[in-house]
Amino acid sequence: MKKLRVGILGATGTVGQRMIQLLERHPWFEVSAVAASDNSAGKNYAQASRWMLEMPIPEPVASMTVQPCQPGLDCDFVLSGLPSSVAEDTELQLAKAGMPVVSNASSHRMKPDVPLLIPEINPDHLDAVELQKKRIGSRGFIVTNPNCSTIGLVFPMAALDRKFKLEAVHVVTMQALSGAGYPGVASLDIIDNVLPAIDLGGEDHKIETEPLKILGRWRNNQFANAPIRISAMTHRVNVRDGHLEAISVQLATKATREDVEGAIRDFTSPIDELGLPSAPRPVMLLESHIQRPQPRLDRDRSQGMAVVVGPVSPCAVLDYKFRVLSHNTIRGAAGAAILNAELMYRKGLIG
Amino acid sequence: MKKLRVGILGATGTVGQRMIQLLERHPWFEVSAVAASDNSAGKNYAQASRWMLEMPIPEPVASMTVQPCQPGLDCDFVLSGLPSSVAEDTELQLAKAGMPVVSNASSHRMKPDVPLLIPEINPDHLDAVELQKKRIGSRGFIVTNPNCSTIGLVFPMAALDRKFKLEAVHVVTMQALSGAGYPGVASLDIIDNVLPAIDLGGEDHKIETEPLKILGRWRNNQFANAPIRISAMTHRVNVRDGHLEAISVQLATKATREDVEGAIRDFTSPIDELGLPSAPRPVMLLESHIQRPQPRLDRDRSQGMAVVVGPVSPCAVLDYKFRVLSHNTIRGAAGAAILNAELMYRKGLIG
């Protein structure tokens, strides 16, 4: 099989590096181009990137020349790890030039014809791409994955909403440093400390809105949000990777603790039979010990693509409470984008 | 004025050390005896304690001989920083021998005639001491302060319950290492990590129950709990001192965001006029920046005795949400016990 050729936008950043690492031995895709900001463009990738990961830079990539982020990249589609500040224009420009863009940036997530895709949850949202192509007037298009904190939250939400209908969700996050990119959080700010209200509350807003689109429906050429109330309070803690979230939920129908744990444990996905290389089986792991999940112990499970859920307890205010952990730069960013591309490939949208 | 003589139980532990430090230049009290476990007893305090604080051991204490924790200590009352495992019997034994015991341990907190005292909130609960003395059959008695996480939570609860009646409170804690005592949390457990469910959930239980007694009433010789539902999820984070809590509340009566902030800002206490040396004025500080309070920046405000509250926002699930921070070994333990003793002295219960 001839592999699809992938261009990485924002290739020198935290998410771009993870994309390159995760694609190292990918059975379907191979990196053919790396692009980054103007002051990296023209340099050798090994020199331009300040490589942060424990494993070395995969060889063909290390010696590639970094390109500018603009049309003309030699690839079949792009994965974008660009920061939101530049993603909006750049990604649209590439899509207009005919390129499929699989993006981790927030810029286009909430657009009315852009899928906010999690393959295990809302694969049918890809249908919106047809409309989007018409708007853009191009073969190219944009598909996005959610914020790194949304991901961990939305999996148990999907499982519970499907079984019991969710009414309300209260979530408090304890998020890892790598979620802020590099250089990101100053060490003087986080040593012996916790930082509340990530992005001055912008992160809270993403968590309160993105799941509504993801769990909503694409019907009559528009997205209808799921009718769930979400309240989020975010925090940065002194952890390298792995976002931990403390979640309480209110259900529309009565359910026992066992019912709730069963819904999480037995969650299946429409894509389970597609054999996507990066899809973990199962996608949610239910832990039985009350002191799990923990970031360091659980973030790398199933190669960082699983969402680990702790035991469910009754909540004195809402109905039930539990914790969830996901690897923010793998399941929550680079791995999410790659899995999206895998689904898109299976569905014939790229390649 | 002749100072009251204080014995410190558990003098070598984290809380005992703080008690000794906070009493160094106390206008009313002076340390006259230090007591600890059997393997410390008989040693010089400077040798027996593994002093953890930045300031040196106050001089008269450094050269005291550590006593065993039993009746016969040369003092007017004792402050107890004992761990719960030994506090129950030891404190009762001292009380029975005629000694007033001001305790930070959880062992007696929920006893039906033991005050769970916060001077600014429920000073009248001291009335229970009379009944307790009869039960014990002694001039001695026990007064307790709450768990270190309860303290931060219960101040805004008191303010809001007084003004609007509280129906429900949801709290997620991010607690400091010193709350676990010494040696406490292993460094290998907390580096690059967060630990959920402190004390296997025992901490959650204290937070869910202690405020109900504190905000309840002492009437007809018994405590009546406040009718509030509390749900708590606790976590240990890599911070030395200062417990941060993310709180959502549901009120019985309508209130604007300004009303809620006003109730916190304008909170006054029946003891405000008593001139207690350790009482901060005001006891609650309302911050206006959404990224405050933070443990490192706010834990030492008002000598670690203030409770710092962040700005109030609407909550999509309950009514309002905000954060609170308090220094867990000062306001939440040693300072709380000393303030209790100050009130007791003013009310003629000791001295």
Add this chain to the structure above:
Amino acid sequence: MKKLRVGILGATGTVGQRMIQLLERHPWFEVSAVAASDNSAGKNYAQASRWMLEMPIPEPVASMTVQPCQPGLDCDFVLSGLPSSVAEDTELQLAKAGMPVVSNASSHRMKPDVPLLIPEINPDHLDAVELQKKRIGSRGFIVTNPNCSTIGLVFPMAALDRKFKLEAVHVVTMQALSGAGYPGVASLDIIDNVLPAIDLGGEDHKIETEPLKILGRWRNNQFANAPIRISAMTHRVNVRDGHLEAISVQLATKATREDVEGAIRDFTSPIDELGLPSAPRPVMLLESHIQRPQPRLDRDRSQGMAVVVGPVSPCAVLDYKFRVLSHNTIRGAAGAAILNAELMYRKGLIG
């Protein structure tokens, strides 16, 4: 090929866990017994161990029953991760009962007929085993590996001593938390701090003496120390794994900076051709960037078995200076013991 059966002493500790993990898919050895202290004995391993590693407990081991550390274990040889306090008697007892003991403990390291073995450096020291067996009066015997800080230091020492004769070595260590075992270092001691003089200077002493035996000769039935002066100052830093050491050396013969780097880069070992499964090729990796090695980026290279050396610079006091990093629980402990066992197997001493 039928695998040799290995018993793990101290199986629940930090080093024991690493041994079990590293043996999971070992081509020659398999764990057949796990032994630990009396309060773990009789329990299921998964319950008895507080498993600290990111990967799950290898399956056959997870359900084994923990045995007491005494003769009668069902295995061909034992790997010992026991703490020194109990290792001395226990290991000797097993050796006397006929068991080969491959130990990570310090208890027997400096005994006059016990090899302090690093396969790449002094494989011929295994000759001492014959004499030892006679002393013990058994088929059993003890072979040890060095202290976790000695390992990183002694590799460049071996390379330089071989080429230029070493006269003096000055080393300052910055050691990881896992070197202290579990629970080990209290989090309150290490947060925002560095702890000097590990083991009250006992660690310094090991580093100053062990390399002399390792680089010395076994001749006429005794070890003759290498004539090198070593000065060590040790520190614990807030790092999970990976000991970093800042080293200055004085050479007996003139050498350029290129000579010194060449001696390190070109270091070869008598065992290079033996195909030992855990032996890295090459064992020393020379980095060219002055800000390398770093614990987090370099500790896992060659599966944690390589020793990573930074660039060499002139030293204004001695001749040259450089840094070295090694993974303290893999290359410096569990992996070292396993590699020793591999060499012993190849030489017919076990199996």
Add this chain to the structure above:
Amino acid sequence: MKKLRVGILGATGTVGQRMIQLLERHPWFEVSAVAASDNSAGKNYAQASRWMLEMPIPEPVASMTVQPCQPGLDCDFVLSGLPSSVAEDTELQLAKAGMPVVSNASSHRMKPDVPLLIPEINPDHLDAVELQKKRIGSRGFIVTNPNCSTIGLVFPMAALDRKFKLEAVHVVTMQALSGAGYPGVASLDIIDNVLPAIDLGGEDHKIETEPLKILGRWRNNQFANAPIRISAMTHRVNVRDGHLEAISVQLATKATREDVEGAIRDFTSPIDELGLPSAPRPVMLLESHIQRPQPRLDRDRSQGMAVVVGPVSPCAVLDYKFRVLSHNTIRGAAGAAILNAELMYRKGLIG
């Protein structure tokens, strides 16, 4: 007494903030102007600075308007916490305009007529100012303090050189995050890590050269370096404040361990009788426990102005070894500059 009016250059940075904090209740000086980079100039100080310290911004300063760093500041002298990149030109410009500049920057430290001043060690170096004024052609002039790592090192060097003549010094540093300014070190770089070769070795160079000037003599209108060989290896560790250094020394004359400790303990200074407000008495504290000094426990001693030295041990390579700790932003930067200004005031150079 009317206080001298001080302008702070680089007022919003880590060092500038410390200067402002340390001057809050200074008996001789008061802040009359704050200056910073162009994008801060014009703003209110409370808004322009990202205040990092635990105590609030001193009141008169909080509401000052930040000025640009140029001549015309309303003050009697300036303290400069500017980064070196801009200090060279800016400070010279102010000196030429007639302003005394007391600088923490490295730009002018090694100039042949600029004192590199530590009041307790080389107060006579202020004599160079006369020559400097002539060169500049102004009443204004520049006096500097050393690098934050030099300070801790040079105190015991001064004591030992005075008594025994020093031949060689080997130093390995473990430096705190605040030494890199703000934002400084990225949290992703330092969590679970140590960073070698600060400033790509530039820091090593400062430590190897600055003490030679400080301990040298001003004679015949020029500085003559002390003839000592110094070798330095620097590291950044995950500590907020407090540089720890592991030092070995070689003496020209024989001395016992007691002699060496005595020289440190009994160190006196020509300025001891001047009553400078920020001068600690004694300036060096000798600790007897081998596990001291430690950054967190010892950095704040004598208000952060003391240099804490650990017990002295024989060194197998040089003669003796010991550790030293100093607070890098107080004794090593802001406090050093203020103490310099105090001496200059006493000597009639300012005011």
